Amino acid sequence: MCGIIGIFNATSAQVQVATALALLENRGKDGSHSIIINDSSAVGHTLHAVVDNVPQPLKRKGILTANCEIYNWKELSAKYNFTSRNDAEFLVQFLDAFGIEKIEELDGVFAFGYSKDDHVTIVRDIIGEKPLWFSHTADGFAFASEKKVLQKLGYTIIQELNPRQILCYDLTTKTISFTQRNFFSYLPEHQQTKEEMTEKTKLLLQQAIAKRIPSQKFGLLFSGGIDSTFVAHYLKKQGYDFTCYTAVLDTEGKEEAPDFIAAQKVAQELNLNLKVKKIKQTEIPPLLHQIVPLIEDSNVVKVGVALPFFSACELAKEDGCKVIFSGLGSEEIFAGYQRHQHAANINQECLFGLLKMYERDLYRDDVITMAHQLELRLPFLDRTLVDYALQIPSEFKIRDEITKLLLREIAVAEGIPHEHAFRKKMAAQYGSRCDYALGKLAKKLGFPSKSAYLKTFYPQSNLKLAVLFSAGKDSLHAAQIMQQQNYELACLVHLQSANKDSYMFQTAGTELVELQAAAMRLPIIIQKTSGEKEKELEDLELALLLAKEKYQIDGIVSGALFSTYQRDRIEKIGDKLGLKLFAPLWHKPQEQQMKELLEKGFQFVFTAVAAEGLDPSWLNKLITAEELEKLRTLSQTVQFNIAGEGGETESVVLDCPLFFQKIVLQDVDIKEENKNTARLIIHKAVLVEK
Secondary structure, eight states, rough: OOOEEEEETTTTHHHHHHHHHTTTTTSSSSSSEEEEEEEEEEEEOOOOSSSSOOOOOSSSSSSEEEEEHHHHHHHHHHHOOOOOHHHHHHHHHHHHHHTTTTTGGGGEHHHHHETTTEEEEEEEEESSOOOEEEEEEETEEEESOHHHHHTTOOOOOOEETTTEEEEEEETTTTTTEEOOOOOOOOOOOOSSSSSHHHHHHHHHHHHHTHHHHHHHHSEEEEEESSHHHHHHHHHHTTOOOEEEEEEEEOOOSSSSOOOHHHHHHHHHTTTTEEEEEEEEHHHHHHEEEEEHEEEOOHHHHHHHHHHHHHHHHHHHHHHHEEEEETTTTTHHHTSHHHHHTOSSSSHHHHHHHHHHHHIIIIIIHHHHHHHTTOOOGGGGGOOHHHHHHTTTTTGGTTTTBBBSSSHHHHHHTTOOOOOHHOOOOOHHHHHHHHHHHHHHHHHHTOOSSHHHHHHHHOOOOOOOOOOESSSSSHHHHHHHHHHTTTOOEEEEEEEEOTTTTTOOOTTTTTTGHHHHHHHOOOOOEEEEEOTTHHHHHHHHHHHHHHHHHHHHHOOEEOOOOSHHHHHHHHHHHHHHOOOOEOOOOOOOOOOHHHHHHHHHHOOOEEEEEEEEOEEEEEEEOOOHHHHHHHHHHHHHHHTTOOOOOTSSSEEEEEEEEEOOOOEEEEEEEEEETTTTTTEEEEEEEEEEEE
């Protein structure tokens, strides 16, 4: 891994590049160089050499600055008769010859900037293992490996490049354009026998690990779970010299952290060299001062994972490792999370998780490893393996309560004891007990939540989000959760549909959206749509594009619970626009969702009913714990979704933690279609003080 920087059409380009190279020093201690393209443009590079020490940037027909590990560079170099000493030297020749036309031939991970003929192209690997951020204004263009570098150079509008997009900047017109890339598909499913799929998967797993093994000293982040154990077993079987690294909370004589117990036991049985760092409670605040600004995020889950990850990397750095392996990615390709167990389509859910990995996991892990001069290698995210694993039929991934079934069975067949191969999934923040430590610290210091405590280490918001806003309980609950997690709610986006039976958007009670926006003191974008099935998606795209341009949003928050129809369409539009999707209610049990709303002080009424067992008497009635119990009893009798996810009910929120004022309905009518179908028509409502 390396650090890259590019500044174009800026009067201080040379100075900015020099400053950036100093900031990127941790990403490459083996060299730091720059190329001055002209008075207003320059590129730079800090080198972390793993395959030959070839200084960058590289200049041939074009100029390249790259952070790359291309595993098939020798084969491609021979195929095209190039003369290359390493993958970066190959890459500049490849781009000189073909531009981005054949970019999908590259097998590996990369982020690079390539300048030629008054155009700058920036690209990263399709899943997003290598980070890349950019800033574009009317005055110029800049890119860098880390967001904080651009921030320290004074850029304010900074975006992470979506891995599924290639960006091209025209130095003459000072405009940018995007090329959309194809991602993986979970269809068609393999029609092979289980034995054939097992053998193929095993082969691809072995190849994915083997191609990533460096000639330098390396280690493995180790939890004793199936993923890291599988990698460790393969490396041991092949005779490689490596060390496993584990970090957990020091429980001070009480029950040991689950990851410590598992790691110790597996290491003993497989004869692995294991080093353990026990983090004392008193060491956590100083660690947080380093980690939270480093990952540029105060999200509780991200920080909870980062704590043991950072500490394990410290051990590897002390040992002189240049490369560190991780089992990250296995959960998404083999279906290891609880949400996979409840998914209507398991492989579709796997794909959804892969789309989010660059925002959720990969940037955090990259900057942590680079802070310790380590290159992170992730065999479970090997492109060929991912492509194949996504199309393994779901019955071979999950059976009853067992997740990642095929991987576990392969592990047992390879000689890993059944006990370890079938150890139940435990997330790193819980297995290490670091999440417990964060909670204990927050409570001790008088903070209302872990998020509030972590915000003291990174006061700025994690990302700016637009709320897909329906006026109902779910969109507002999702927004409230994201705000609690230190994300900024920049605006509301509402689609005003002429079709009351819209597939995508609520219509009953939406008369109040502007009043609700006023109650939240947030701007609102209202986009009219005819509500035609596909046309309404085009209208949603227009509204989100406006939100991005006007409020510089980074992502979208949706209140979807179980509707893959809604979520997937929003995801595709967001991906096209370079916006990240957050659906914090996804697969939350519906009764739990309703109870949480009441516990948090949400006041809402139903504005529409359309299900057997419901009738107009449910409209304009404040939903209380008593009403919820009646609803639960009814739903058990006639089998409908208690949270209205199937369209049984629609709602409007009159008060919630996001509101500075509450709403009072003053004039309403009920329009009844039949005994089980009716809508609330709101003629007048006002804001009043709480």
